[in-house]
Amino acid sequence: MNVSNLKKDDFYRPILQLLQNLGGSASNQEIESTLIEEFGFSDEQVAQTHKKSGTPIVSNRIAWARSYLKLAALTDNQKTGTWVITETGRDALKSGEKEIQALVAAAIKQYNAARKAAKESAESPNDAPDEAEEEVEWSNLLLAKLKTIPADAFERLSQRLLREAGFVKVEVTGKSGDGGIDGAGVLRMNLVSFNVLFQCKRYKDTVGPGVVRDFRGAMQGRADKGLIITTGTFTPEARKEATRDGAPAIDLIDGESLCNLLKDQQLGVEVRLVEEVSIDLAFFDKI
Numbered sequence: 001m002n003v004s005n006l007k008k009d010d011f012y013r014p015i016l017q018l019l020q021n022l023g024g025s026a027s028n029q030e031i032e033s034t035l036i037e038e039f040g041f042s043d044e045q046v047a048q049t050h051k052k053s054g055t056p057i058v059s060n061r062i063a064w065a066r067s068y069l070k071l072a073a074l075t076d077n078q079k080t081g082t083w084v085i086t087e088t089g090r091d092a093l094k095s096g097e098k099e100i101q102a103l104v105a106a107a108i109k110q111y112n113a114a115r116k117a118a119k120e121s122a123e124s125p126n127d128a129p130d131e132a133e134e135e136v137e138w139s140n141l142l143l144a145k146l147k148t149i150p151a152d153a154f155e156r157l158s159q160r161l162l163r164e165a166g167f168v169k170v171e172v173t174g175k176s177g178d179g180g181i182d183g184a185g186v187l188r189m190n191l192v193s194f195n196v197l198f199q200c201k202r203y204k205d206t207v208g209p210g211v212v213r214d215f216r217g218a219m220q221g222r223a224d225k226g227l228i229i230t231t232g233t234f235t236p237e238a239r240k241e242a243t244r245d246g247a248p249a250i251d252l253i254d255g256e257s258l259c260n261l262l263k264d265q266q267l268g269v270e271v272r273l274v275e276e277v278s279i280d281l282a283f284f285d286k287i
Helices: 009-021 028-039 043-047 057-071 087-095 097-119 138-146 151-164 209-219 236-242 255-265 281-285
Strands: 025-027 082-085 167-172 183-189 192-201 225-230 250-253
Touching (some): 009 028, 009 057, 009 097, 025 028, 028 082, 028 255, 043 057, 043 236, 138 255, 151 183, 151 192, 192 209, 209 225, 236 250, 250 255
Parallel strands (some): 192 225, 225 250
Antiparallel strands (some): 025 082, 183 192
């Protein structure tokens, strides 16, 4: 399959179905890895990228499908990185794929009309922004910037991010030929501490299982946990290798997760919000 022929529509129903199957919610990573497995995409297909931006096509299509489902109120993501299926989404799933697509199409039409009225521009589009057009979102802009900074700067950024996330004694080794180990730190959780070795690389494409295996071999006997931070994406095989039975688990932070972490810690990402808190009592009756 040529993944460039994929459409956002291909993922609407599968996303709703997997959210339903996973208890009503799922993380970005769970959605992407599950869909990649269900569709049977190979590593080569997952690695295919848009020519202009260099963003992986499959990941991009899935991300846009999630956004369009939210536009139609079939899903929601009030918490960064976590998606939930709404009651409207559950009803649409029961009605079938045609109903899902009709609801999304109606939402897109309404969105376009509102945008046209707001902008009052002669060049207002006739169609909602399509993922094939590669409209630049904040995360794409951030990743593009991260891929241009020097390697040692990316290591320092990773060091700062880990400190902000609660790590202590975070050091960048700066050594080469050490099995991909770029630094070490200590993660303290209440009364327990873990020695963690980390690798931070500005990969442009996908990261395969070989990188994970080499890193695990280098950290063997030297740390409690391992962490790989990248601007790219991990193949399904790499994710399986990271959690392989009988081997020390390695946590993986891909480009999308990295952007969200920088946003959460407000490192180079400014979020302008006016907090208004209300309680949705009905939510707790739907769990």
